[in-house]
Amino acid sequence: MKSVQLISHGLRRINYLYNKKLSKELSAFELDHHFEVLLVLATQEKPVTQNKLAELLQIDKSRTAVIVFDLEKRGLVQIKINPDDRRQHYVSLSPTALTSIPNIKVSIEKINQLAEAGIEQQKLSTFFEVSEMIQQNLIKRDG
Numbered sequence: 001m002k003s004v005q006l007i008s009h010g011l012r013r014i015n016y017l018y019n020k021k022l023s024k025e026l027s028a029f030e031l032d033h034h035f036e037v038l039l040v041l042a043t044q045e046k047p048v049t050q051n052k053l054a055e056l057l058q059i060d061k062s063r064t065a066v067i068v069f070d071l072e073k074r075g076l077v078q079i080k081i082n083p084d085d086r087r088q089h090y091v092s093l094s095p096t097a098l099t100s101i102p103n104i105k106v107s108i109e110k111i112n113q114l115a116e117a118g119i120e121q122q123k124l125s126t127f128f129e130v131s132e133m134i135q136q137n138l139i140k141r142d143g
Contacts, residue, residue, distance in 0.1 A: 007134065018115060025107040030074070034067055035104050038076065038093065042101045047080065047090035076100075 019033060026035055040056050041048070048056070054064035068091055071077040076097040082088035093101070116124060 022111045025111055029100060034071055037067055038097050041093045047092035050089045050091055053091055
C-alpha cells in the first residue's frame with residue numbers, strides 16, 4: 001500500500017525552524033513572532049485598518065486584534081479610531097518601531113542567507129514558484 005505524505009508536514013517543519021532561528025535573532029526586540037506585522041505596516045504609505053491588516057497578513061481578524069493590542073501595549077504601533085466610523089481602527093507604526101525596521105530587515109536577511117546556503121538560485125526560484133502554484137490551486141478549490 002502506498003504511503004500518503006502531507007505536503008504541509010515539510011512546510012510546517014521549515015516554518016518552525018525558520019521562525020525559531022528568526023525569533024532567536026530578533027530576541028532583543030521581544031516581538032513574539034510579530035515582526036511580520038511590523039514589516040507589513042512598514043510597507044504601507046498610510047495607516048491601515050485592522051481588517052485590512054488581517055487581509056494583508058492572511059490571518060483572521062480576531063487574531064489580528066490581539067496582536068495589534070499587544071504591539072500597542074509595547075509601544076510599537078499606534079491605533080487611531082476613525083471619527084467617522086468608530087468601528088474602524090487605523091494602525092500605524094510608532095516612531096520606536098520605525099527605528100527598529102532596518103535592524104529587523106538585516107536579521108531577516110541573515111536568516112534567509114542561512115536558509116538558502118548551498119541551494120542554487122534556480123532551485124530556490126523553482127521552490128517559490130511551486131509554493132505559489134500550490135497556494136493558487138488550493139485557493140481555486142476553495143471558491
